[in-house]
Structure formats: C-alpha cells, structure tokens
Amino acid sequence: MAQSAVDGTPLVEPLLVGSDEVCLTGPSTLMPVGRAERLAEIFKALSDPTRVRLLAHICSSEHGTACACHLPETLGISQPTLSHHLKKLVEAGLITREQRGRWAHYTAVTDVLDVVQDFLGESAVASSGCGAER
Amino acid sequence: MAQSAVDGTPLVEPLLVGSDEVCLTGPSTLMPVGRAERLAEIFKALSDPTRVRLLAHICSSEHGTACACHLPETLGISQPTLSHHLKKLVEAGLITREQRGRWAHYTAVTDVLDVVQDFLGESAVASSGCGAER
Numbered sequence: 001m002a003q004s005a006v007d008g009t010p011l012v013e014p015l016l017v018g019s020d021e022v023c024l025t026g027p028s029t030l031m032p033v034g035r036a037e038r039l040a041e042i043f044k045a046l047s048d049p050t051r052v053r054l055l056a057h058i059c060s061s062e063h064g065t066a067c068a069c070h071l072p073e074t075l076g077i078s079q080p081t082l083s084h085h086l087k088k089l090v091e092a093g094l095i096t097r098e099q100r101g102r103w104a105h106y107t108a109v110t111d112v113l114d115v116v117q118d119f120l121g122e123s124a125v126a127s128s129g130c131g132a133e134r
Numbered sequence: 135m136a137q138s139a140v141d142g143t144p145l146v147e148p149l150l151v152g153s154d155e156v157c158l159t160g161p162s163t164l165m166p167v168g169r170a171e172r173l174a175e176i177f178k179a180l181s182d183p184t185r186v187r188l189l190a191h192i193c194s195s196e197h198g199t200a201c202a203c204h205l206p207e208t209l210g211i212s213q214p215t216l217s218h219h220l221k222k223l224v225e226a227g228l229i230t231r232e233q234r235g236r237w238a239h240y241t242a243v244t245d246v247l248d249v250v251q252d253f254l255g256e257s258a259v260a261s262s263g264c265g266a267e268r
Contacts, residue, residue: 030208031190036183044181049170052177052253056165059257074164113258117251119186123193124247 042116045092050075051085058095058108065107067100176250179226184209185219192229193242202238 058066089095192200223229229240
C-alpha cells in the first residue's frame with residue numbers, strides 16, 4: 001500500500017518496539033481507517049445467515065434480480081423479517097431496490113462485491129506469498 | 135448450485151407464487167443453511183474496523199505473521215482490547231495463534247479467506263452474467 005491516505009490517516013503509525021528477544025517479525029503498514037470502516041459495514045450486513053442466503057439468492061436469480069414476492073416462502077421467514085434483512089443489505093450498498101408495480105425487486109451491486117473480494121484477495125495473496133500457515 | 139445439500143437443507147424450497155402480474159423474475163435456488171452460517175460467522179468476525187485492519191496488517195506482515203508486541207502501538211489500542219479482537223479472529227478461523235517465547239504470533243489462514251472470496255466471486259459472477267445494476 002504505497003498510496004497516500006485520503007482520509008488523513010497515516011499509512012504507517014509510529015511504532016514502539018519493546019524488548020522482544022523472540023519476536024521474529026517487524027512492523028508493517030496499516031489500512032486507512034475509512035477503508036476499514038467501509039469494509040466492516042459491508043461485513044456487518046453479511047454477518048447474518050439469512051442475509052447471506054438472501055444475497056446469494058438475489059445474485060443467482062434470473063437477470064440478477066429477485067422479486068420480493070418469492071422471498072418469504074423461499075427462506076421460510078415472515079414479511080417483516082424479510083423487510084428488515086433486505087433493508088440492511090440495501091443500507092450497506094450490497095443490493096438496490098426498485099419498485100415495479102406492486103412488488104419491489106432487488107438487484108445485487110456487483111461493484112461492492114468486487115471491493116470486498118479484492119480486499120480478501122489482497123490479504124490472501126499477501127500472506128500466502130510469505131508462507132502463511134495452512 | 136447443482137450439488138446436493140450436505141446438511142439436509144433442500145436447495146430449492148417449495149414456492150408459493152401469488153398474483154404478481156408485474157413480477158418479472160422466477161424462483162431460484164437457496165444456499166444450504168450450514169454454509170450460510172459459516173460465512174456469516176466469518177463476516178461477523180470482520181464486522182469491526184479494528185479487526186479488518188488487524189487482519190490486513192497480519193496478512194501484509196513479513197512471513198504472513200505478526201507479533202503481538204507490535205500490534206497495540208500500531209493500532210493505537212490497549213492490550214486487553216487487542217486481545218479481544220484477536221480472539222474473535224482466532225475463533226472465526228481467520229488467524230491462528232502461536233506462542234513463541236514471551237510473545238504470541240498470529241498468522242492468517244488463507245484457506246478461510248479463499249472460501250469467503252469464492253462466495254463473493256460466485257455471487258458477483260452470477261449476477262453480472264444476468265445484467266445486474268451498476
């Protein structure tokens with residue numbers, strides 16, 4: 001991460017290295033707070049199994065869009081519970097909502113999925129390149 | 135998802151399709167509950183900005199391993215707060231802990247990162263292939 005922080009957070013914080021005779025590793029860089037907060041917000045929206053299933057369901061639906069009329073029966077949940085979960089996914093920017101006549105339709109926002117995937121990819125590549133366990 | 139469910143959850147639940155003249159989409163498949171619960175557990179561990187930064191820091195550290203001695207100063211948090219966050223990441227299987235002399239060292243588990251990345255990749259590919267918004 002050589003780029004400059006856009007939110008004012010220094011990429012490398014001051015470090016105090018103690019008397020750690022057995023410490024084999026050195027300091028590293030830190031992710032800017034703003035990016036970490038955005039990723040955490042997305043992860044929080046997906047921290048519920050029903051929302052994970054909802055997102056997967058929406059993504060795998062025809063035209064990448066699912067109609068709200070099918071969702072309660074599919075997932076075995078009530079309409080108010082469904083609305084709560086869909087709202088969380090919309091607020092996190094993972095799906096968009098569009099009213100078509102009497103039913104709302106929900107579509108996955110692939111850009112957001114890509115951002116999270118990129119983060120996990122960077123993390124996995126960085127650690128596997130340095131001999132991470134397992 | 136043509137594979138059979140290993141946890142007994144049917145991949146396609148019974149559907150009731152109502153009088154939805156304007157509904158353009160049909161039913162789809164559902165992710166097995168067990169997989170959704172595992173993914174949600176991982177996402178929950180990453181639903182905090184400090185833990186996102188910790189994981190990124192550990193992944194980008196030399197040898198994919200970070201020594202606990204550097205972490206509090208790097209992140210500007212107390213040792214008890216750090217221990218709490220590291221415990222959550224260990225419990226979710228995202229990192230492993232190894233005691234080396236007086237300091238604990240933490241290493242990212244790339245397999246787990248891969249599992250989450252695969253899920254997001256599947257979701258993005260499935261929806262973008264069907265003309266998802268944005």
